[in-house]
Amino acid sequence: MVDEALLRELDRYIKRHYIEDKFLAEGQLSRSVDFDKLQLELQERLNENRQSLAEYIQEWIKKKGMSESDVRNGSMLSRNIFSKIRNNREYHPEKRTVFAIALALHLSYDEAREFMSFMGYTFSNMLKEDIIVGFCFERNKYDITDVNEMLNRNGFNVLGSGLNQKEL
Template sequence: MKVDAVVNTANPNPVIGFGVDSGIHKKAGHELLVARQKIGCIGFGDAVVTPGFELDARYVIHTVGPVWDGGNHGEEQILSSCYRKSLALAKEHGCESIAFPLISTGNYGFPKPLALQIAVREISSFLLENEMQIYLVVFEREAFALSEKLFKSVSSYIDENYIRSKILGEYGTESVYTSRLKTRRRSERLKGRNQIFGEIDKSKTSKANFDMSVGAPAPTEVDDWGTLLNNLDAGFSETLLKLIDRTGKKDSEIYKKANVDRKLFSKIRNNPEYKPSKTTALAFAFALELDIDETKDFIGRAGFALSYSSKFDVIVEYFLVNGNYNVFELNEVLFAFDQPLIGA
């Protein structure tokens, strides 16, 4: 990784361990061990910094993760501390980018799904207040193992929609079963839309009337969101900025939630004609917590659509329909189904 700092899963004693520790020392050269020996022992959950020597990185941040012992000996708190202290050191040394391994999941035996949750939580928390490009480097698909319940639920949704699309394309017909599914899905969309519109400050918007048969605002009276999303003259960039204004949140809160970096957001903000990738457009839709119909309109302004002929699109819709706007969890699911990830 060509970053300002790499994080090393260090041995608490000033010796070279196995796995990531061994690999980093091998690439950095003997000087890294000398620097490490000058520091001495490191406590569990602590972090220290040395130069990167022969590495592409300027710094190596050494942190000692917990040894898994059943989960009742503060392992989670220690692991959280590893990420927090490593990020604090990176910030202190002016780093703009950092790469982490999935700490303690090798010889120390920390369960990978739980370790991933802790890593994402601590990284997300840091990014809410700071600017930094953070990479989480994993070496096995097992690290992204989904819960059985979520995997089965997404698989079922794919079967109901993606497979249905293939059947329609093959035979040009749909069963009573899929007709019922369409009715249920439309009801879920309406419920999600009503929840979002109900959160808008009524003092700043006009009353919204809905034609419940189609799930769209009646053409006679539309509130600010409806006006915005039905303004065909507004492009993606203009629409995005207005939607952010409607949330009352800072730009940084939205683009960080979307897992998009500041440089890319600046390009979008400063170029009214900017055309993002589909994954970036969807990342902003999730950060803004748009419902399924609003998302389709929003990404349509960048020239994209959602289709049941795409497994990627069906997974995205599953999250939208279920009101789950966690971009990191969505990417875990997309990764598990061999689909591209959303965000920058």
Template sequence: MPLEIVRQDLTKMKVDAIVNPTNTELKMGGGVSGAIFQAAGVDELKQACDNIGGCPVGQAIITNGFRLPSKYIIHTAGPVWKGGSYREAELLKNSYTHSLQLAEKYQCESVAFPLISAGFSGYPKEEALQIAVSTISEFLVNHEMHVYLVVFDKTSFGLSQHLFQSINEYIDENYVEEVEANFSRRIEHFTNEPLLESEIISEEIEVKQSEIIIESSLLHLVEELDESFSERLLRMIDEREMTDVETYKRANIDRRLFSKIRNELGYSPKKKTAIAFAIALQLNVDETNDLLSAAGYTLSHSSIFDVIIKYFIKQGNYNIHQINEALFAFDQTLLGA
């Protein structure tokens, strides 16, 4: 997918370039910067940086990747947080923009960023994340590049606590355990009394009746599937008068995959890909299920992933990057491909 949040060691990313959050003197620091110097080779990278001399705040320079899996290291000096009144937001945005422009200049198809300035520089993590995602996504509207935002662990991730709590409450209210067969065992656990034989038989009948209903619904669904997923998706795109580029950009989908979907009418997507298109098209819950049904999927109350998707749809929030931030925070699969 064009913008992907991953939990990984930045120095092990197999991309064309990784980004080093450096200081204006390009000296080896601690944290992420120190790890990059160590992995690349301290002497080689130090010499390359000394030859360049420095990097103003908000700007970016590039060196060889040396011993890293990446071909290049893009060095950018992010701002130090001083309360927010010293152009910190503008300078942080510039760090991402100039790094991306430099990656494009050197024909990089993939680049991996840490969360710039959110470590020793003290930038508030929530605001740093918002600037990172918004700046990268703005760039990707007009450019084809696979960008990774790499975080080492959840403590370095800046999802809004208010949003996290709101989603968590929605999950508590709407998430339903899928395995209802455990119900009798849970009752026995709390009451220490076995169920009567008549109660067990009644429960078995209810389960069988549910299975019959589900089977009947599936048969009806199969009969109604007169469109493939690709055909239904393309029809919906036309109905909303959207372009192909607009659609796959909003869906956080790689251009090559979208081309494959357009040209292979029998293409069967992953669920996360199908939902990404529903988000791009700004479908409501019923319309989303209509699109998903063409690929054999549906939104369920027994999946935390699905419940989070429903939360954003019902909120009218179709920003796929914000949705992915939330999915990442809850350890769920991200949207796109």
């Protein structure tokens, strides 16, 4: 069970980091884009030989001195999802699956951001779920049961087991 003090700290963290949609509607967040530069960078990226998801995860497993079963069990994901990762080079997991794997790898917040980026995701201050999971990385709270309790208390679906049927 998650400590009440940690839950209060989470509430304060959400209040500090959450950006409501009203800022976008009011045009307060904007940026200019150099589309020619982006197109060139995109072409360069598409031409690169990219590391597969399975290779990338294996790298992290090795760095952290873990086994695949440690990560699979710690993420509460099915063997089928790990089989897809291992065998289907085109497989792209959902963000919530990536969260679960990153937590199971016990990544620091910066490592988790790098991991998420490789997978094509980021932590967003506009999504409370992302803020909650980011909070857990910052506090080194990797037990998915505790993370799921915090998500559930804030009205979000759990990570791990809740994904298995959806992603298969």
